[in-house]
Amino acid sequence: MKSFLIALVLLSTTIFQAQDFAQHVNPFIGTGGHGHTFPGATVPYGMVQLSPDTRIDGSWDGCGGYHYSDNLIYGFSHTHLNGTGVSDYGDIMLMPTMGEPSLDNKRYSSTFSHANEKASAGFYAVKLDKHDIDVRLTTSTRVGFHEYTFNNAGQANIILDLNHRDKLLYGEVRIVNSTTIEILRRSEAWARDQYVYARMEFNAPLIVNLIEEENTENTKLQGIYKGTKLALSFSKLVKKGEKILVKVSLSPTSYEGAKLNSSEINHWDFDKVKKEAEALWNKELSKIEITSDDKDKLAIFYTSLYHTMMQPNNAQDLDGKYRGRDNQIHVAEGFDYYTVFSLWDTFRAAHPLYTLIDKKRTSDYINTFIKQYEQGGRLPVWELASNETDCMIGYHSVSVIADAMAKGITGFDYEKAFEASKASAMRDVLGLDAYKKNGFISMDDEHESVSKTLEYAYDDWCIAQMAKLLKKQEDYQYFMKRSQNWKNIFDWETGFMRPKKNGGWDKPFDPREVNNNFTEGNSWQYSFFVPQDIEGMIQAYGGPAKFEAKLDEMFNAESKTTGREQVDVTGLIGQYAHGNEPSHHMAYLYNYVGKPEKMKEKVHYILNEFYKNTPDGLIGNEDCGQMSAWYVLSAMGIYQVTPGQPTWDINEPFLDAKVSIEGNKPNYLHLPNDRGILPQFGMENVDKPAHQLIIPVPVIQAESKAFKDNLKIEIINLDKDKYELIYNIENPNNKNLLGLRRYTEPFYITESCKINAFNIIRKSNNYSNAISAHFFKKPNNYSINIKSKYNPQYHAGGAEGLLDGILGTENWRKGDWQGYQSQDFEAVVDLQEVKEIAEVSARFLQDQRSWILMPTKADYYVSEDNVNFKFLGSVANTVAPKEEENTIVNFTFKTTKGQKARFIKVIAKNFGKLPEWHQGAGGDAFIFIDEITIK
Incomplete structure (x- = not known):
């Protein structure tokens, strides 16, 4: 049995010829349907994302601020999230109008037509119907550049509305002079306390002619406006066809930082900035050269690569200053500081892609993680604008770190990274206390218990890999054992990962049901998540043939879930859901049972059917590049099922590709031509936990937790030939009523009590974690x-x-x-x-x-x-x-x-x-x- 894994090596070849890769990018992909992308101007990993806002209500499909089905633009703001499932950003919103100004967004907004809208890498343009204003937008890393052409003569207005989208905690506008404005916007949404400083510069003098201000400080200074409600209009008489240019530089730290960052664009040549933005995109996109005669495939591929490079976002000023997790200002020394880490999504494919084409930024991300640990006490989970949102589960920073270490990426402190990883895994929150004590999380302990147990177990394996590399044997053994905890929630009879409640399996059980025992999914979509022990998972299912049959059953099942309506669960092939991340590795599992032809069939079907060169061309929300990273890797014929080891699964390429491998001189991997000389590795090269096999806990099963007269108790043993069951019974005062006993048959209880049980390997001292169940005699017979x-x-x-x-x-x-x-x-x-x-x-x-x-x-x-x-x-x-x-x-x-x-x-x-x-x-x-x- 081979899994056909490859280790990527450096191969020299000729340097790519300069090409216009950016021409293939279609920023409108994902702006319709449930993609949640935005079409506006940004540069690779830039601080500024300058884009139109057609949604201001925080709705599900408006998370990116724009939806292709809309025909109304409220304005153009400078920060946006790419494909997230929660709304935030939309900072420093400007909107050009004419005539008598209004600060009511129902009046200053304008209709538009897609026929008068254009977008490309680093550029966006649209005509606003209401006053016939042409808008062009481009950007550098920290500065957004606006060009407004007023096609009628009269009074031109530029609306600055700090109340736009998020809740304004505090706003401040300082009039430096008639061409320069300083702005502070402190807001609350997904990020509970976000700071954005800005410096706005006009190419001609404008006057303030309308103010909406709610001043909470009861002070008034000439030229300074502040409060929890704040909007202004800046006006100028214009001739027909006259342009007003606006530059807005952002800073997370201060007015001084915004002034320094404004030096990125020290002129008023819009087209020059546009060309520089395109050049930045071509530099990044050239890291992978795709050959195809199909223009749609080129558009899908390069837009996917573009989406992976829209974040994480640079979050430091030109002098290295940034706002840390402690809300203090720090200086990044020797690395660049970033924000927007959707790690539950991106650890799966986006970050492995970065280790291939962007090693420097990978080390920068990890240095950012380390600083956040030093300033906030833990690694990021879902960090946004120096805030921890605590969205999603796991501590998947450790996957990014372990993968970088396994691949030999340098530029960060391995010891400090391990310290931070271990500290994050040893906390007593989000079910971790029960997980450490019992070897799994029960419904009684924490919601989403199945998903958390599985993802913690994988993350623990990642920490073990770091410990192994650093020769920390005791830590290695400890975390390898924890990485086997998935076995405590695997039901060996039904072949599903199942929630446990009060020591037993929760009933009724439907593997199709989306409920609060899983994170955005159901049992089908989590029952194959054991990337750290694929061989052990296959054996748990009964061997390769039965595992293959289980995969077949999943892909061939009815494409319908039950339970809660979960908008993330889309792109169904049977119970496989490509629109959400837990499914992303599953098609590649066929490789591990010697069926690469089935893997190819599923992967190529997904590539063909779920990615299109249209606004609704993504089957699910983009999730900060993860959906697109899956496409980029899979189209090249590679994927990494288990980040944390330096091997890649291979498949027949969908597109021919040359991949730039960073090094001292240009090096490239040519796929598929170079595969023949690459060494292939089977599962014997993976760090298997065979020497750390845990003994799964038994199952204490009863009809209910409370009873009237008596209750039958059954304790289920996984393997009666291999294990003995030991149990005891305690009364409500924790007094042992019976002492330790061997379990032989079901028994009845008649009083409130606690039952403890564990498995022990026959004729040995090796035993499982204990499992406990509490039963209560009802106080009445109602x-x-x-x-x-x-x-x-x-x-x-x-x-x-x-x-x-x-x-x-x-x-x-x-x-x-x-x-x-x-x-x-x-x-x-x-x-x-x-x-x-x-x-x-x-x-x-x-x-x-x-x-x-x-x-x-x-x-x-x-x-x-x-x-x-x-x-x-x-x-x-x-x-x-x-x-x-x-x-x-x-x-x-x-x-x-x-x-x-x-x-x-x-x-x-x-x-x-x-x-x-x-x-x-x-x-x-x-x-x-x-x-x-x-x-």
């Missing part, structure tokens, strides 16, 4: 009849979960709450006999960012026959719908003395439609409830 219908994803164990005395936490994603959408909640509790009622209470949760709002009120009724109900009382909600923090409230009603009943009816009134201020305005709110208590 039953419940729920009249409403809960969302099947939010069932809390079924109807009895509302009476079991087990209370959910603020983290509702762990599965302890019942969720009801678009309806009131109604249920009747049967006390089994008439009792005197002192108090009735229902417990609700609010997380308005997730559409979960408190009911407007809870009404309680009583009855002795379950037919005739009498109104008992009502409790109104007191939590504001805009409350940011997750909140839990008991809606408690105390009765008058002597009130008797057998049946208690609870009706909670749904909030209804989400209000205008909500990001889901017009959608239906959820009610979340987890307990009804009757005293």
Whole structure:
């Protein structure tokens, strides 16, 4: 069995002839559909992304500020995100108008037509219909350059609106003189505290003739405007055809930094700047030369390569100053400091691509990581504008570091990088405490438990590879063992990665269901993520033939998911979802069972069908270059399933390519012609964890967590011939009731208790982690009849979960709450006999960012026959719908003395439609409830 991996080597050949690679770039690819790209002007890895904004509401398809389906432009802002799934940026927005100025975006915005719109690498142009204004945009690394041509005579206005898109925390505009303006915009969106300083220069004097200002400091200085609401208009009388040129330099640090950065463009020659931007793109794009007669394929390839080079973004001034993770100003010495690290996405293909064509920036990225660790205490997860968004999962900086070290990339401190990696992996957040203690994450510990366990395990393998290279044997052994934790959530009977709850498998289980046990996916899309131990994964499935059959089953299944609507899960081939990153390596797994022909079929199908030279030419959102990096590598016939080792999977090339390998002199790898002389490696060359095989934990299975009289307990052993099962039972006071016992058959419990179990290899001292399960005897024999219908994803164990005395936490994603959408909640509790009622209470949760709002009120009724109900009382909600923090409230009603009943009816009134201020305005709110208590 061979996996056909290649190690890339340096091969000398002739230098590429100067070519216009930038001519093939189509910036409109991905601006439609769900691509979330933007068409505006930028240079490779530049600080400025100068682009039109057609979306200002933070909507899903407006994350990049622009959508091809729109026909209205609000203005042109200087920062944009490329293909993300969350909205941010849109800083320092300018909009040219004519006539009487207005600072209302409904009035200063203008329609436009795609027939009058052009975009190329480093350039964007459009005609604004409202006042017949031609706009041309280009940029250097830190300076955006605008050219406005006013085709009618009259008063020309340039609107500066700091309220545009993100929430303005504080704005400041300083009028230096009639041609120079200084600006500070401090804003909050995905990045909670972003600083952008700017210096705006006009080529002719303009006057301030309209101001909208909300001054929070109660001071007024001549020529200085400030506050949490701030917009100005600058005006000038123009002749027909007259141009106004504007340069805007950005800085993350200060006005002085913006002034220094403005020196990048010290003239007013727009076309010269445009040509320089194109030259920068040609320099970068020339690193890969593609040969094809198909213009669409050339456009798709070079636009894909272009998308991989739009970020990470330079985030330092010309003198090296940058704003660090501690919000202090630092100086980068010996490296360039960057921002925008979508690491959950880009560790898979984008960063491996950079190790091939951009070793210097790879070391710069890692030096940036190290500084963020020194200033913020941990490596970045999803860093944006000196803020950690904590979006997505894992600590995938370590993958980038390990891959660079494995490939011999220098320019950063290996020891410090390892220190930072280890520190990030040893934290006690996001389920890591349970992961370290138990060898996996349970639903009880943390939401998205399956995905986090799998991705932590891969990241731990990466840290082990660093430790091995640095000869840190103890660390190597420790992290290699952790890298095997995937086995603790693999169900060997069904062949799926599954969530565990209270020591057992969560039920019911549907591998197609997208739910909160997975990160933007389902079990199908995560059950093949073991890149650090592919051979072990194949054996877990029963060997190569069964593993191949499982891959076939995935690709041939119905292309339909169940559960939560997940906009990221697109590009389905069966249950494979190319529109989202967890699937990206899967087609290449056929290589590992000796079926390269199946790999080629799937990869080439994806290349042909899911990438087009059209605005909706991406099957999913770009995610900061990852979607395009997959195309670039796969089209050349290479991919890296396991970043962290210096080998590449090969496939039959889709396009002929010459790849520039950085070195002391020009070196190139010519694909496919040079493959014949490349050494091929099988899986025997991969650092396999065979000597660190963990013993998987057993499974404690029961019908429920709470019970009335008794409960049957079964403990399941993976391999009865190989392992013995040992268990004990503790009472609620942690006292061992039985001592350690060998498990032989199911048993019953009759009281609340905790059961601990572990596997031990027969006739040895090698044993698994312990697994624990808590079981609770219900405090009463009440039953419940729920009249409403809960969302099947939010069932809390079924109807009895509302009476079991087990209370959910603020983290509702762990599965302890019942969720009801678009309806009131109604249920009747049967006390089994008439009792005197002192108090009735229902417990609700609010997380308005997730559409979960408190009911407007809870009404309680009583009855002795379950037919005739009498109104008992009502409790109104007191939590504001805009409350940011997750909140839990008991809606408690105390009765008058002597009130008797057998049946208690609870009706909670749904909030209804989400209000205008909500990001889901017009959608239906959820009610979340987890307990009804009757005293």
